[in-house]
Amino acid sequence: MSLKTGVPVDRFSPALTDFSSVSDHNTQYFNYVELPDFSVKEFNITFNHGHGLIFKRFNPDNIMHVFHDDLLPIFVTLKELSLLSNPSTFIIVADSKPPGLFSELYENFLNSKLLFIHSLSKDQLHCFENTYVGLNKASVWYQYGFREPQGPLQKSLVGPIIISFRNYFIKQFSLISRQKENYASILVRKHNRKILNADKIVEAISGTSGYETHTLSLDGSSVLDVIQEILRSRVIVAMHGSLLVLSLFLEPYSVVVELFPFGVHPDISTPYKTLCKFSELKLFYRAWQNSFKFNSFPHPEYPPEWGGILHLPTEEQKEIESSVVKPFLCCDNPVWLYRIYQDTVVDIHSFVTLLQNVLEEKDNYFISEKYRNTYRLYPGEISSGCCYVSDETLTLKWEQPWNLRFLDIVQIEYEVWLQNVERDDVQAFLMKTNKFVFPVKSAKETYYAWIRCYADGLIGPFLSNPIICSNESNCSSIS
Secondary structure (H helix, E strand, O other), X not given: OOOOOOOOOOOOOOOOEEOOOOOOOOOOEEOOOOOOHHHHHHOOEEEEEXXXXXXXXXXXXXXXXXXXXXXXXXXXXXXXXXXXXOOOEEEEEOXXXXXXXXXXXXXXXXOOOOEEHHHOOOOOEEEEEEEEEOOOOOOOOEEOOOOOOXXXXXXXXXXXXXXXXXXXXXXXXXXXXXXXXXEEEEEOOOOOOOEOOHHHHHHHHHHHHOOEEEEEOOOOOOHHHHHHHHHHOOXXXXXXXXHXXXXXXXXXXXXXXXXXXXXXXXXXXXXXXXXXXXXXXXXXXXXXXXXXXXXXXXXXXXXXXXXXXXXXXXHHHHHHHOOOOOOOOOOOOHHHHHHHOOEEOOOHHHHHHHHHHHHHHHHXXXXXXXXXXXXXXXXXXXXXXXXXXXXXXXXXXXXXXXXHHHOOOOOEEEEEEEEEOOOOOOEXXXXXXXXXXXXXXXXXXXXXXXXXXXXXXXEXXXXXXXXXXXXXXXXXXXX
16 A cells, blocks of 8 residues: 655655755655556566665765765654664665665664665566655755855754764674773875875874874775774864764764865865764864965866866966865866865974864863863851950851861852841952951941851852841850
8 A cells, every 4th residue: 555645736846855865956856656556467566574764875985975965864764763773674775876885884774684776676566565765854964065055054953863873873883982092093095185294194193182193094994994993083183075074973072173275265165064063072173274385286187076177278277276266066166176186285383283272172171061060069058157246346257167178179268248237238248268357336236147158169058047246245255
């Protein structure tokens, strides 16, 4: 049985729904073809039991798209449907692309077998017992600039979704969260967008932070190996690129430094800055930009998709060589490609200054948050309060709250309120000692006194009843 609900009047304008998490992209539209019920007699039918989620991968060879556009939305969708832990749930891939470089992430995301529609026999009609089409977009935080220059999407709940996804992924792929290690990683590319002095960056990170520092690359490691190393890291540094999406696996209070080539302002492309700024992740982000053209090494000889420009007219080549990147529409802007695929020598002095600043910010934040989140004990009432008026002088003395001797207190102060019993106004004083002397006009005047303790800024209670200050007080021990 097929059910249709919420279907628009015109499902061809332009389509019924999106097949992926990327909104309104003409390669991702989904629609269906209708047949009358008697037509099933014309087909050999294969039945697939269970709960299927059918969608199209957007770009399965780019790790940013794998996580941002596919895996996170799959996670959100199946959680919404209460099917994430259901053993009969399976994923159906509707695109015709090959499995791709990161196929293991799709294949092992659930405990059931991944199904590719293009691998099904075309001699049969394949029927699914229960199938959901498309992906929930709640986790998508960035748009790629198809209709306006790329930029962040205003989403408020992405941070908690990422944390939940991260926990699920670590468990599902049997990864190990970071133990107490001082470890930093620099993510490098070996074929383009290279950091030409990566060895100096390793030395700079190690010397500045004291962390053991290593280079990571997908050229020599699997993506799961790289994720495992990122789980160990407190700092990651990388040239702008898709590997930075793996920042979502960093533990709280980690640092991300994103490097940008000459001519590419960090505000032009901010998917990883946007990711790191979700407050729930507690990541500390900095962008470094190459300001020196002589430290930039473009490759006009590369293929066009890697920033090559030799196929263009000479005048256009010269214009590109003297240009910087401005906001653009996806996806083949030659200035963007020429600049972003440059190799770079990173200026060590400016890099170290930036790294020192962000590490200091992280340490200060960690200390202050730890202090805020630690339950702090309040001082009790002062004790043995005693007050006497003589020779036109009021003398007030007391002992500190009895619980202070059990508390780790740095600064103790006392607030004294004083009121003449014949007047309504109250005078307030802040004292650093437990003795207070106040001039009065006559020894015959009577006052009320209230005292409370400040212990490292935490304010204790006043006494339930005021202390009476008069010349009839029996407080003879005051000296």
